[in-house]
Amino acid sequence: AQSVTQLDSHVSVSEGTPVLLRCNYSSSYSPSLFWYVQHPNKGLQLLLKYTSAATLVKGINGFEAEFKKSETSFHLTKPSAHMSDAAEYFCVVSDRLQAAGNKLTFGGGTRVLVKP
């Protein structure tokens, strides 16, 4: 069984300051981990993914995440927030060795508010 916990339902930052979105996961096998972003009334866009290669993963729009197996964490960071980063962010886990397809399990989401 797999699960994801996003530790903050809301995060508020000022423009130009760092962003940290926290994610912990549980997985029976070797996990693949993803961060998706959803802007208001839009679909989901992939920010970055971890699939057993480098533990520090760089994504689009200046985001990056670090896979820490010992902490079962996959926190998302960005050094300097932009107004356009205001959105809902989802941490997602998938077991790479599962037989029954590519089943994603989503965290509850973190809403990011960026203040000018």
Place this chain on the structure above:
Amino acid sequence: DTAVSQTPKYLVTQMGNDKSIKCEQNLGHDTMYWYKQDSKKFLKIMFSYNNKELIINETVPNRFSPKSPDKAHLNLHINSLELGDSAVYFCASSLKLTGGNYEQYFGPGTRLTVT
């Protein structure tokens, strides 16, 4: 060039009606999915098809019936709609790879409102 498209984008209907949502992908993927996002933004998988074969079928009422006429299309038919079916439904697609995972590409969503 939309990669994963859904129609309609909005759907308002009354309880008891039957409705369908269509999904198409032009990415050459062999696996497609339906997800439901509730009012609290929680996303949960409903179904997955690989090459027109059902491979994931979560605990979903049998009023929901997916149909995949070919690997580029996955439609969702809902019978006897209920108030609790109101949600945003997302279609997604990916490649299926044993021993690894490719990311899923999502459509723009269909907002279903049942009155």
